[in-house]
Amino acid sequence: MASDAVVVFAPTSRWRRRKANLFAFLAAFAFVLALIPLVAVFGYIFVNGIHSLLSVDFLIQDPPADLSATGGGVRNALIGTLEMTGLASLIAVPIGLAVAIFAIEVGGGLARGARFLIDVLAGLPSIVVGIFVYASVVVTQGHFSGLAGSLALAIVMLPVVTVSAEEILRLTPRPIAEGARALGLARWRAVLSVFVPIGLSGIVTGILLGVSRAIGETAPLIFTSLGNNFFTLDINQPMQALPLLIYRNALNSGFATARDRAFGAALLLILIVFGFNLVGRWLTARRRLAGSSR
């Protein structure tokens, strides 16, 4: 009886093993290659932007009228971003959820049409969304405004919110759906007090991912909120936003002051966007873990 392992189980030939190893190596290499920009971008922006961000003035002062002048901060852009994104969320979240619930609970031609439109919207370049709002709102009103910017951002958010909410609501287990109805709950009660709470963390994840996408958008704002060197809270005025400020200062990066301002604002923007993004993902991940141990 043979007892030598190698005789009984002939190992894979060296050539074949090499091929498998090369494949594994290439896959790992591709992963590292893809992550180089992430690390490089974050590291570069962090190193160059951190000292701007560490000064309180950067957050509470407005930038100088002349980009090449020193000093000043990004208050107008930060507040503009928060105000426009906030307003965009107030528009996009209820409508996005309504379309998702409508598509699931009511269905029919209108639901299919709306869902098709949302699918189209999801693949649409954000600059085209900016053009929509420009052609319909800015041209009609005769001026650029924070409101127009909010509308554009709302349209950018809408598909993210709708698609994720619909997916989550579809996952509500059938017995729970029927159980709720069997208790005599009206449809709207069942939806609002049973389905939505069950999928809440997933829905919130969708909203946060939508917000994180909207906050980082530049292209749709160019034709809508335009940008503003001064501080304003008035949504009927042109309004500054962090991405717009980064864009304008980056195009003038020949001036060290403009470049530093762009770095500081970029770091601030990345931190806000990653914050929303990671909190959103963490919510879903937590729910998944809880679900799998049940």
Added chain:
Amino acid sequence: MTAPSDQPRATMSLSPATLQGLEARAAAVDESDVTATQADDVDLAITVRDLSAWYGARRVIRDVSMDIRANAITAIIGPSGSGKSTLLRCLDRMHEVVPGARSSGTVSYQGVDIYDPRIEPAAVRRTIGMVFQQPNPFPTMSIYDNVAAPARFNGLVKGKAAQDELVERCLRQAALWDEVKDKLGHGGTSLSGGQQQRLCIARTLALQPKVLLMDEPCSALDPIATLQVEELMSTLKADYTIIIVTHNMQQASRVSDVTAFFNMGEDRAGYLVESDATRTLFTNPKNQLTEDYVSGRFG
């Protein structure tokens, strides 16, 4: 070798299979083997010692120890949930492919522990081939390429002529050659269910293994295809050690030399109740549970 022209006749003679009728047949088969069964120097292919297996935190088989004879057909029977398939998957290290699955204990083939860290899982699977419950030919490959695939994975043959020869030989062994020889370029999934399963058997034979593990190979097949596969197993026995999991007791008694009965314990993990020559196990089991099961009182 089973000539295809024999098949319809075989079908007729075997279809209404009552337990007693089959037993006579099984006894006839066993007669020639009886000396080997009783001899001390029975050729053992695989020895299993204290084998336990888990999926995540759930233990699915507990402390199984059994010996498996070479060049014989061993049937594993038992109610669902008794860990039959998991045991089989532990014998060629397929169990560990599932995320979160692990096992303990030893499985030796010809005295070599297959879980020895120096041994690649792929090398084990090359020696101990497996046929799955559902026919799973590669959907994007032709019939020919399906059978040639394992040779290509493992560099078993060199040259087109040798490969052609291997494909034909394995298809003949699997009693499929005459049905497909004119359409070797057709897709593997264009065949009927029974043909697909025989294609998968041919594919496993092309691996040139020493042991064949079959996990309920007939559960997705109609009675005629089932008979074809069973006849095939009888002819393959001369060259291979075969272990078959089946939920069908008639099938076990029809084809196997040795039968092992598994049951699900109170901890919901499967365990080996007893293992014996098939005729003995079905007619004179030592354990009351076995008797209840083979006589249809539970399971």
Added chain:
Amino acid sequence: MTQSAEVPEPPRLDLGGLRRRGWTGDLTFRAILSTLTLGITVVLGVMMVESFISASPVYQKFGIIGFITGSTWAPSFTVYGAWAFIYGTFLTSLIALVIAVPVSVLIALLLTELAPARLRAPLGIAVDLLAAVPSVVYGLWGLLVLVPAMRPLEQAIAGTLGRVVPFFGPPTPGSSYFAAGVILAVMIVPIVSAVTREVFASTPRLQREAVLALGGTRWDVARTVTLPIGRAGLLAAVVLGLGRAMGETIAVTMVIGNSDNIGKSIFSPGFTLASVIANEFNEATETLHPEALIALGTVLLVMSVLVNGAAIAIRNRFTGGSRSGF
């Protein structure tokens, strides 16, 4: 529980106050949902129509075909043709796909076949985070780091291969179609690899196990099962990546060099549809210039609807309509 097919409709008959209140509640609920859904549908439809109306003077002047195929863009002479930008859009997207698709496929295989199960989710999140970096931040990095860093590479290629093939020839100012393609590649890797990962993860377990049980390696699993079975889904992912690359704006605007002409070399400066709109809009004072830029936007709109429609159609046809990974 009763059969799922028989979800009872809200009672139509008067069955007591409680039920009746539920019913009117349902009607109100339904009315609100319908209004919002109909409202957003109409608003979006109106916006699209408005865009085409705004662009119509340009289409009337040059004709739809004339505008699309016209290769001269000279606002000071009121001549507008979109061809240079359509060319730039396709060229940069193609460069991006050539780089991003192999990388994305390998990443997807790593995350479905090769990496240890517990590492897959965190590694996947790292790739997804690539998509979270705002476009303008990639642009800033591209402008100040990537473009200067790539100039020696471009010069080396232009000095060797470029002597024979003008398409890879000089000049090499750094900002170019090529630089834009590289930035785009970075930006579409997350979407392409996410969809590909989903496709690969749905490879039937039986097929994967068949290869392993036949003594195959992970590489054998990938080449005989995962890739052939997933090729339709892979195609959908590629088309989806194309759609993304075509519409990406700000980062491209910052590294493409901004030229109204068709560059002869891959290293020439140029424009894509999206980047010319972003770059020229605020200074568009010539006759019909804003209208022409909006017209470019409508061309981009139609192109991306076609491309994304194709991606959705391919995916629905071959993968049973799973639609996550937007």
